[in-house]
Amino acid sequence: MDEIILIKLGEMVLKGLNRNVFEAALIRNIKRRLNYLGGFDVKTAQSTVYVTPHEGADLDEAVERVSKIFGIAAFSRACVIKKEMPAILEASAEYLKMELLAAKTFKVETKRADKIFPLKSPEISAQVGEYLLEKYPHLCVDVHNPDITVRVEVRDFGAYVHGQALRGAGGIPVGTGGNAAILISGGIDSPVAAWTMAKRGLELTAIHFASPPYTSERAEQKVHNLLSRVSEYSGRMTLFTVPFAKVQEEIMAKCPEDLFTLIMRRFMMRISEQIALRENCSALITGESLGQVASQTLRAIVCTDQAAQMPVLRPLIGMDKLEIIEISRRINTFDISIEPFEDCCTVFTPKHPRTQPKLEELLEAEKALDCEALIEDCVNNVRLTKIYPNQ
């Protein structure tokens, strides 16, 4: 039986005149993600994207990947048949055989987009229902609360039979919202922040601060692995790794200990802003969540925010840790995030970090440092890595 993926578009169907821009981006993203799986035709008609595999293409993997593409409200894996009743009947019984054997009750739903087809939707449903009752005598019809719904669609190019439609990733297509740079640490929050903003159509660039020898190769590998998981949703991205140990050593040596984290974070903002500007990004993204740690109190965020001109998007600002963890499990970053390696935020942590800092104090403390030179040194020595989805 020939199979196909039918994709229903997400909220971009609400767009006006620029809707085709969103559709084109979605088609491009789908094609890109299905590359190297053996060939697929992707076309749009009647507000549906049809993904048709060439012979031997890996449809299982394609379904998996489609479920991670933003801009899709729902999708189904369906079997394709001729627009003839005998074929429709046979396919309904065969394609969902195991589900029908497992079910006790069922109903049939038909959508007839092709109004030339001789039977009307209820008539098609009735015929299919009758046929299934005959083939599977253990089944009963239940139109209100069935164990399984057999869906028949008669469209322009053919007829389709499928069961439950699956929920898509939602959001809007990546690449339609501009570029932003995510500050990624290796913890649970930042990959979730990256994913959240990619969902709203942003294309991502990543920035990571590494402090060898205080941090290890494994900590960097962990960041690569995390971003690779995010890129299954966001598409490939560039990672800039900033050598940060020297900055941390300087702050440690010359500034008050309880202000260490805040001054460090201000440096991260300034360095990231420089890289982001160079990479044509319009905003920074962080995984900050209000009140989660000392450096994420409102006063602390005000002090870090002041360091950079560029807008900082903080999609997790109002979320609880448990809500963030839930998403990280869903996008498969959680298990990687909890691998126990020191990152640049956990080395040099002060014993009693300030939770209610004053900006003037920070500005005063920073006078002990040659900020310009330190930042320039970092920006000039970044390392570039291309990050791709793993599969």
Place this chain on the structure above:
Amino acid sequence: MGEIYLDNSSTTMVCREAADKVMELMTNNYGNPSSLHTKGFYAEQELSAARQEIATLLGVQQEEIYFTSGGTESNNLAIFGAAHAMRRRGNHIVTTMIEHPSVINVMNQLEKEGFTVTYLKPDGSGNIQPEQVFRAVTPHTILVSMMCVNNEVGTLLPLEAVPAAIAAAKSPALFHVDAVQAFGKMPVKPGRLKVDLMSMSAHKIHGPKGVGALYLRKGVHLVPRTYGGGQEKNIRPGTESAPLIAGFGAAVRALPEPGAQLQEMARLSAYCRQRLTEIGGVTLNSPDGALPYIVNFSAGGVKAETMLHYLSAKEIYVSSGSACSKGKASHVLTAMGLPRERIASSLRLSFSRYNTFEDVDRLIDAINEGLSSLTKKP
């Protein structure tokens, strides 16, 4: 004329890529993957690369793959581990009569521990029907273990019926698949098949012996069989055999595109079946629709071992039944209800990507010669 190796379901030649990789990790990149230093980190990266190769082929996450010492250990770990983890929720297990001994013998042991095991019986052509699975699974079933491809005759089992039967019975059962003979030879996707545990082995796909893997779906709890230093997330502790694991990864990487390879094998297999049936007194034991990599047949009246040694003298290597049960009457063919003479004369051919049509021709010639020169048992 060189040798003709037609016993690839017993084991395979290690491919160049895998052998080189094993050598590299034994002599150069020999660190302990758990060591914190760079030498350890590089070895760990090799493990991780191998894990990813396997995960990609199966369409699963890297962290769902655990390395073991081979198919037998994977089956033991999966079945004992799942049965013991699920013991409070029921004590019924469903499997088939044609499983590999590393499943059957574990089941026998579990019966001694108080579990009840239902063994599904195949029909005369080795097939098991979905309806049998639906009838066997009850609300008390905690585990269904079914092989993907039978190792002796190549029958494909109705895996897709298992999750449906589990759902229909409202059973908490886990689903284990012994995919040793299928992995790398046909598409097997645990996600699509709703499999919880799946066993694989390297040496059936031109990797080294002594290494295998277990797929364990995220969130499925297993009681380990061994305890130690935390490797493989404590599911299978002990210093990882990095050379063999990396060799496994290299063998997977070297696999040809599975769809195209399967079609190629179907042509070779069909040719072989056709040539065999042209010989008087030969009956095929592999059903239609079996995995083309395996062809089981009975050569009229000549004792399997006699023919095997006759062919072996001509450097043609085949197997009688499964190589693991030397000399014993095949439990698979017995379960299929074949007559004793047919079982006694049954031989198994198993192909790999290195076999050719000429290999089949030489085999057929040799069987013909053998049939005319060897004394038949009255």
